[in-house]
Amino acid sequence: MKYYEGDCVIELDVNNEIRKATVRPSDVLLDVLREQFGLTGAKPGCKNGDCGTCTILMDGLPAKACLVLAVEAVGHKILTVEGLGGHTPIQEAFVQYNAFQCGYCTSGFLMVCHALAERKPNADEYEMEKWLQSNICRCTSYQEIREAVKSVLKHI
Amino acid sequence: MSTTIGENIHRKEAWDKVSGNAKYTDDKPVTGYLHARILTSPHPHARIKSIDCSKASQLKGVRAIITGNDFPVLSGALLEDRPPIAKDVVRYAGEPVAVVVAATEAIALKAVRMIEVEYEPLKAVFSTGEALKKDAPLLHPDLGEYKRIQKDVQPVEYSNIASKFQIRKGNIEEGFSESYAVIERNYKLPPSDHLAMEVRAVRAEISVDGKIKIETSSQAPYTVVKQLSSCFQIPAGNIEVNVPFVGGAFGGKAPVTLEFLAYMACVKVNGAPVRLTVSREEDMATAPCRLGLEAAIKIGAKSDGTITAATFTFYLDTGAYSDISPYMSKAIAVDCTGPYNIPNLSCDSYCIYTNHTYSTSYRGFGHLCYTFCVERAMEDLAEKCGMDPVDFRKTNAIRPGDLTPNQVVSTYSNTGNPELCLEKLKTLLHWDGRRVKRIDNNRVLATGIACLWKSATPPTNAVSGSIITFNSDGSLNLNTGVVEIGSGGQTNLAQMIADRLKMDIKDIHISLAVNTRLNPEHYKTVASMTNYMAGNAVMKAANDVLEQLKTMGAQIYSCAPEEIEVADSKVFKKEQPDQYIEFKDIVSGYQTQNGTSIGEPVIAKGSFLLKGLSKLEPNTGKGRTGPAWTVGAQAVEIEFNQSDYTYKIIKAATVMDVGKVINPNGMKEIIYGGMSMGLSMSSREVYEYNKEGRLNTPNLRTYKLLHIGEEPLYQVEFVETPQTDSPFGSRSISEHGIIGIPAALGNALAAASGIPIQELPLTPEHLWRAKEGIHDSK
Numbered sequence: 001m002k003y004y005e006g007d008c009v010i011e012l013d014v015n016n017e018i019r020k021a022t023v024r025p026s027d028v029l030l031d032v033l034r035e036q037f038g039l040t041g042a043k044p045g046c047k048n049g050d051c052g053t054c055t056i057l058m059d060g061l062p063a064k065a066c067l068v069l070a071v072e073a074v075g076h077k078i079l080t081v082e083g084l085g086g087h088t089p090i091q092e093a094f095v096q097y098n099a100f101q102c103g104y105c106t107s108g109f110l111m112v113c114h115a116l117a118e119r120k121p122n123a124d125e126y127e128m129e130k131w132l133q134s135n136i137c138r139c140t141s142y143q144e145i146r147e148a149v150k151s152v153l154k155h156i
Numbered sequence: 157m158s159t160t161i162g163e164n165i166h167r168k169e170a171w172d173k174v175s176g177n178a179k180y181t182d183d184k185p186v187t188g189y190l191h192a193r194i195l196t197s198p199h200p201h202a203r204i205k206s207i208d209c210s211k212a213s214q215l216k217g218v219r220a221i222i223t224g225n226d227f228p229v230l231s232g233a234l235l236e237d238r239p240p241i242a243k244d245v246v247r248y249a250g251e252p253v254a255v256v257v258a259a260t261e262a263i264a265l266k267a268v269r270m271i272e273v274e275y276e277p278l279k280a281v282f283s284t285g286e287a288l289k290k291d292a293p294l295l296h297p298d299l300g301e302y303k304r305i306q307k308d309v310q311p312v313e314y315s316n317i318a319s320k321f322q323i324r325k326g327n328i329e330e331g332f333s334e335s336y337a338v339i340e341r342n343y344k345l346p347p348s349d350h351l352a353m354e355v356r357a358v359r360a361e362i363s364v365d366g367k368i369k370i371e372t373s374s375q376a377p378y379t380v381v382k383q384l385s386s387c388f389q390i391p392a393g394n395i396e397v398n399v400p401f402v403g404g405a406f407g408g409k410a411p412v413t414l415e416f417l418a419y420m421a422c423v424k425v426n427g428a429p430v431r432l433t434v435s436r437e438e439d440m441a442t443a444p445c446r447l448g449l450e451a452a453i454k455i456g457a458k459s460d461g462t463i464t465a466a467t468f469t470f471y472l473d474t475g476a477y478s479d480i481s482p483y484m485s486k487a488i489a490v491d492c493t494g495p496y497n498i499p500n501l502s503c504d505s506y507c508i509y510t511n512h513t514y515s516t517s518y519r520g521f522g523h524l525c526y527t528f529c530v531e532r533a534m535e536d537l538a539e540k541c542g543m544d545p546v547d548f549r550k551t552n553a554i555r556p557g558d559l560t561p562n563q564v565v566s567t568y569s570n571t572g573n574p575e576l577c578l579e580k581l582k583t584l585l586h587w588d589g590r591r592v593k594r595i596d597n598n599r600v601l602a603t604g605i606a607c608l609w610k611s612a613t614p615p616t617n618a619v620s621g622s623i624i625t626f627n628s629d630g631s632l633n634l635n636t637g638v639v640e641i642g643s644g645g646q647t648n649l650a651q652m653i654a655d656r657l658k659m660d661i662k663d664i665h666i667s668l669a670v671n672t673r674l675n676p677e678h679y680k681t682v683a684s685m686t687n688y689m690a691g692n693a694v695m696k697a698a699n700d701v702l703e704q705l706k707t708m709g710a711q712i713y714s715c716a717p718e719e720i721e722v723a724d725s726k727v728f729k730k731e732q733p734d735q736y737i738e739f740k741d742i743v744s745g746y747q748t749q750n751g752t753s754i755g756e757p758v759i760a761k762g763s764f765l766l767k768g769l770s771k772l773e774p775n776t777g778k779g780r781t782g783p784a785w786t787v788g789a790q791a792v793e794i795e796f797n798q799s800d801y802t803y804k805i806i807k808a809a810t811v812m813d814v815g816k817v818i819n820p821n822g823m824k825e826i827i828y829g830g831m832s833m834g835l836s837m838s839s840r841e842v843y844e845y846n847k848e849g850r851l852n853t854p855n856l857r858t859y860k861l862l863h864i865g866e867e868p869l870y871q872v873e874f875v876e877t878p879q880t881d882s883p884f885g886s887r888s889i890s891e892h893g894i895i896g897i898p899a900a901l902g903n904a905l906a907a908a909s910g911i912p913i914q915e916l917p918l919t920p921e922h923l924w925r926a927k928e929g930i931h932d933s934k
Binding site: 024034035038039041044048053080081082084091094101102104105106107110130132133135136137138139140141142143144145 | 167170173174175179180262353355401403641642643644821831832833855861865869870
């Protein structure tokens with residue numbers, strides 16, 4: 001990885017668009033997405049990697065944007081909930097199965113679930129749980145999220 | 157068209173929430189904002205000898221530093237005991253001591269670390285028992301001089317008692333003399349957190365002519381206006397509070413907290429826009445949490461299981477400040493029995509200061525805490541009487557004509573039907589009377605039962621309002637002051653209107669963000685009272701729409717208004733439904749073919765003021781505190797391993813008397829969510845303090861929540877006993893799913909393990925300690 005010092009201008013590939021940002025090397029990707037690009041779908045639930053509300057996809061795999069430095073994200077394809085477009089199977093399923101209440105954890109869950117459905121469409125329930133345990137929902141009972149995810153996986 | 161009541165309707169805001177489009181307070185752009193951060197106290201109780209901000213204020217980019225001396229005010233929901241920034245004394249570790257405003261958040265944080273505070277530690281108390289001792293340090297030596305917002309809150313001068321409520325009914329001695337079996341038990345619940353996924357956040361700005369604009373993550377925007385106004389002597393009309401989506405609240409966002417800090421910070425920088433968002437750690441250690449509770453319970457019953465008498469003593473650990481806890485001590489007193497008829501009753505409910513993080517309302521408003529204690533005791537008493545736990549509860553279930561603890565005559569309308577809930581729960585569980593079933597040498601299956609009830613205890617004059625306007629396509633806009641905190645309250649209101657106006661719910665738009673200047677006041681989005689209070693206001697507004705449309709229709713068709721029908725977004729004469737006027741052609745006034753105008757644009761309103769409530773009689777606790785109760789019966793089934801004290805939660809079930817099902821899936825899911833929170837809270841959540849009185853569990857790595865894969869199967873069924881003064885007969889249900897769950901889990905574990913469970917949380921380690929008699933060395 002390149003060595004960065006002081007304020008630096010970087011280019012990030014976010015939702016299939018190249019965007020420039022001026023960052024400090026210590027800025028986390030989450031803050032840059034939210035404050036410089038206005039992509040506030042990823043949420044700062046704990047900024048400690050524990051809750052998953054900030055989950056985005058980096059090269060198709062879930063990552064916690066609060067644990068990724070913005071400069072580390074250079075050269076990778078970043079996808080946020082805004083980049084899903086609104087009508088992916090998992091978004092439709094979340095509406096269909098009422099897989100949210102307050103909605104604050106939803107973007108993060110959607111990104112994990114979307115990646116799971118894309119990467120492991122044949123995942124079983126055990127594997128699904130392992131993927132989703134990175135995230136916390138305080139409002140639902142998880143039963144609703146489970147049903148939504150199952151509906152987009154092939155073999156459950 | 158058919159009614160929408162009883163239909164599964166998706167939340168109105170569903171697509172906003174799955175697209176990242178739903179905006180919460182801190183999603184607003186930060187450009188143009190100064191950033192505030194808080195310095196908090198490391199000591200649970202100490203005198204502030206000096207605060208030196210000289211180094212911090214010289215840091216480039218620092219705009220202002222505020223301490224408790226800058227605004228020497230006191231705040232509080234019921235009793236003004238809390239300085240928004242500590243002045244002279246700190247009373248809990250995590251309490252704000254200073255606020256820094258700077259150009260960036262990084263600079264603000266750096267400056268926070270450069271402030272030098274000299275403390276003189278004072279003796280601290282960490283339990284209600286210690287706080288009540290004669291030689292206990294007084295947290296609030298000026299307790300008797302604090303302003304009381306509500307006069308029924310009566311602090312005891314020169315003590316740590318913030319308030320006391322009591323219930324006296326029947327004759328206790330006589331009651332116990334009739335008892336065949338008596339049990340006496342003590343229980344203890346430590347504090348824990350709401351843990352809404354969105355941390356508290358606020359923005360503030362003041363215009364040059366003194367207009368204050370606050371944007372905040374709050375359940376109570378109108379209370380923010382009132383408390384800022386009274387604390388800082390500002391005309392309420394100069395304050396506008398905006399609340400966008402709220403990322404979970406559970407009672408924790410009902411008090412006014414950060415808003416004070418943001419306002420003071422904003423004043424110090426001449427009104428420039430200020431942003432204050434706390435860290436998760438501060439959201440846990442600094443912002444208010446769920447109270448702790450200690451209880452002493454004595455209940456007696458005849459040999460047939462009929463309860464004859466009970467005494468309850470509750471000590472609520474409110475932490476450093478009282479906030480709304482005095483009213484939780486009132487709510488606990490009023491509902492102390494659970495949904496049972498106990499003729500001879502005495503209850504003392506104290507709200508006590510300690511040097512813990514201060515507490516506020518939490519889903520269930522104190523009910524889940526006392527219900528854990530009472531339902532654990534009921535279980536033991538049932539066993540002592542040799543009765544089936546379900547039958548024992550049915551025997552004692554409150555019935556029409558019985559007197560509630562606050563001496564309201566119970567009716568099906570005001571109480572519902574707990575007996576029927578239990579009966580349905582039995583069927584749902586395939587109950588055969590066996591609480592424990594052995595699986596193998598080590599493992600057993602066990603089921604625990606608990607009942608619940610709750611009435612709201614709002615101020616006796618709480619209000620709600622609604623305004624309905626129309627768009628040019630004939631679709632309707634519903635405007636209320638209800639905050640969307642996740643409970644789907646506004647979707648339920650839209651369903652009510654759709655039913656009343658016989659229109660498609662798709663044509664009803666709701667204003668999700670609340671602006672106190674534009675939306676009519678709704679008391680607070682708390683106490684599960686949206687259906688009742690806002691529902692009543694909304695139904696009046698819908699009736700107003702009908703009246704206006706019928707009056708216009710009558711003019712157009714030259715008939716009496718009674719001959720006009722409104723349905724499917726059309727206005728027509730009852731006998732000629734095929735000749736109609738569409739809403740789009742009438743809601744802005746009607747124009748005839750030759751161009752003359754008839755009527756006026758439809759703008760409808762409905763408002764609601766709670767009536768018939770009263771304060772409690774101080775000695776007996778007699779009085780009507782809420783419009784009605786909601787009752788339910790719950791069960792938790794576990795698989796317990798007797799060799800290592802681990803357990804798996806297999807099933808959690810609820811049968812709730814909801815009055816009328818408005819949105820079946822929506823209501824079930826709110827109850828699932830409550831059960832989930834109850835299982836998480838009672839199985840693992842705890843505010844653990846270290847020897848120095850600091851929170852050991854201030855983040856999600858140490859404070860564990862239930863994750864996916866740990867959840868049981870959830871089942872919910874309904875009983876429908878209408879509450880006659882509520883729209884469609886519906887009852888309050890948003891919070892209730894949590895209330896009996898800790899008790900049901902406790903009862904299941906007690907049956908499985910033989911441990912007399914008297915404390916939470918129910919971790920395998922705590923169970924092992926209880927069984928082996930090994931106490932924490934702390």
